[in-house]
Amino acid sequence: MSTTEKMTLNMGPQHPSTHGVLRLVLELDGEVITKITPDIGYLHRGVEKLSEYRTYHQVLPLTDRLDYLAPMSNNLGYILAVEKLLNIDVPERAQTIRIIMTELTRLQSHLVWLACHALDIGAMTVFIYAFREREVIMEIYEMISGARMTSNFFRAGGLSMDVPPEFEPKVRKFVQDMPGYLDQYEGLLTTNPIWLKRTVGNGVISAEDAIDYGITGPALRGSGVNWDLRRDIPYAGYENYSFEVPVGENCDTYDRYKVRLVEMREACKIVNQALERLKPGPVLADAPQIVYPPKESVYNSIEGLIHHFKIASEGYPVPEGEVYQGVEAPKGELGYFIVSDGSSKPYRMRIRPPSFVNLQAIEKMSKGSMVADLVAVIGTLDIVLGEIDR
Amino acid sequence: MADNNRAAARLKEQFPSSILDITEFRGETAVTVLSRDILEILLFLKKSLRYEMLTDLTAIDYMGKKEERFMVVYQLTSISCKERVRIKVPVAEDDCTIRSATAIWQTANWLEREVYDLFGINFENHPDLQRILMTPDWEGHPLRKDYPLQGPDREPYKGRLS
Structure with missing residues (x-):
């Protein structure tokens, strides 16, 4: 008589398809997964602790190192939370x-x-193909902020500087071409039998379970929940833009793929609408307590120099209170919860990372499936370890 | 005002003796409640007021600033009503325990582990309460205000020298 026994398999942290330093301890019955224990924290840098020792202005560069594939979304969430505390408005062009x-x-x-x-x-x-198009966006990043990934471009009250004149034509051309590129990707994947075999019916999570696990973003919409913060709890002026929110039906990897592709087309539409609204004007609010003075004044007048020095060295006091600001980041709801005690440094800053919460559902989604299908589930959750470990 | 908020008004009706404070700041409502009834309140919010999602669970260390040192904070989101509410629960340092919300939301599992790891607050009836970001043999809880920024065995940070 033969006996069977469960096998433990270690996957990661150095593994190309765990998308960073994620370690999964798998318990296998043959090739079927019976238990998954994720082990995270390899990238823990203590961003929340660090931000308690920095002025509001100095915290900003920490934020774009969280989800390093979507730096400006991180910047935006943080800046909106600070602006909510300060209660200031942003000029139209900056928005x-x-x-x-x-x-x-x-x-x-x-x-x-x-x-x-x-x-x-x-x-x-x-x-x-996809990295070819990503390169164009990286060039736009570099053009306006000087960096390809660590953009650090937004400021409380607006932007760090205005965009150069070549920005608008470059963005316009890109969003014109992008739907054609999306057709190319779809031509390679959407009806590809191998792609369908790997994704249809894999990593299923029902709408109730998705809400129970707190999943947000495309993964939630792929399970048929019509929820997008940009439309439902609007921020940063999204209420003035019209766009569709795609929703899946079968709650599987294939539906999440389709939801994300439609989201990319909708993103192009939003950019087109925004380009129509882009009029010349100031990019910083008229709030000298918070906003750095223009460089001409810093270099040419002692008042400007002192003004710059005061903000750079002491920061600006932020009214006492606590705010939570959630934004629809590419991976889900990214939330910043800031508690201010009235000083120029956050008393407590909590980052609610979408990937951390979404990753928790991995066991639910792939228990009982094959090891090879787990790779597809990690991919479809779209996690970034930089924001999971913070 | 704060009383106009649906959740705040209903909670006041339902649990008059456990509400400590209701505040509104920049359009956000926060209700401070006693830890005694926290699970009943969360369940009531989920079942009767349709706050289906636990968006976030975290803590704040008010060392030396408030009577009870810690504050556990729940951010709830109602998908059907497009609303948010914040529930806050003071937790004393000498007891440092609160009942776990894992029976109500699966989300609470990892979020509570993180609070346990970084603040040292215990969650009663949690299925798997162990550290999540720090290594299992780590000593201390880094997000406490008395934990030094540079770590326990190093020179304290004296600020920038320039």
């Missing part, structure tokens, strides 16, 4: 540029997701 950049960020993040997800389950060509 429009913020929308353009966060939607390009969504495209960028989804392109990396598509590239890696497809590569993980064997479709290498898509990887090369």
Whole structure:
């Protein structure tokens, strides 16, 4: 008589399809997964602790290192929370540029997701295609902020600087071309029998379970829940834009793929609407207590120099209180909960990372499936360890 | 005002003796309640007021600033009514225990583990209460205000020298 025994398999932290330093301890019965124990924290840098020792201005560069595939979405969530505490309004032009950049960020993040997800389950060509388009967005990033990933571009009250004149034509051309590129990806994947076999019916999670696990973003919409913060609890002027919120039906990996592709098309539409609204004007609020003075004044007058020095060295006091600001980041709801004690440093800053909460459902989604299908589930959850571990 | 908020008004009716404070700031409502009835209140919010999703669960360390040192904070979202509410629960340092919300939301599992890991607050009846971000043999709870920024065995940070 033969006996069977359960096997423990270690996956990661150095494993190309765990998308970073995620370690999963799998318990296997043959090739079927019976238990998954995720082990996280390899990238823990203590961002929440660090931010208690920095002024509000100095915290900003920490935020774009959380989800490093969507830096401007992280910047936006933090800046909106600070602006809510300060209770200041942002000029129209700054708000429009913020929308353009966060939607390009969504495209960028989804392109990396598509590239890696497809590569993980064997479709290498898509990887090369998606990174070709991502490069254009990286060039736009570099053009306006000087950095390809760590943008650090938004400021409380507006933007760090206005965009150069070549920004608008470059973005316009990109969003014109992008739907054609999306057709190319779809031509490679949407009806591809191998792709369908790997994704349809894999990683199923029902709408009730998805809400119970707190899943947000495309993963929640793929399970048929019509919920998008940009439309339902609008922020940063999203209430003035019209766009569709795609919803899946079968709650599986394939539906989440389709939801994200429609989201990319909708992001192009939002950028187009924003470009129509882009009019010349100031990009910083008229709030000298908070906003840095213009460089001409810093270099040419002693008052300007002192003004700059005061904000740079002491920061600005923020009214006492606590606010929570959630934004629809590419991966789900990214929330910043800031408690201010009236000083120029946050008393407590909590980051609610979408990937951390979404990853928790991985056991629910892939218990009872094959090891190879787990790779597809990691891909479809679209996690980034930088924001899980913080 | 704060009383106009649906959740705040209903909670006041239902649990008059456990509500400590209701505040509104920048359009957000926060209800401070006693830890005694926390699960009943959360369940009431989920079942009767349709706050289906636990968006976030975290804690604040008010060392030396408030009578009860810790504050556990729940951010709830109602998908059907497009609303949010914040529930806050003071937790004393010497007891440092609160009942776990894992029976109500699966989300609470990892979020409570994180609060346990970084603040050292215990969650009663949690199925798997162990550290999540720090290593299992780590000593201390990094997000407490008396935990030094540079770590326990190093020179304290003296600010920038320049």
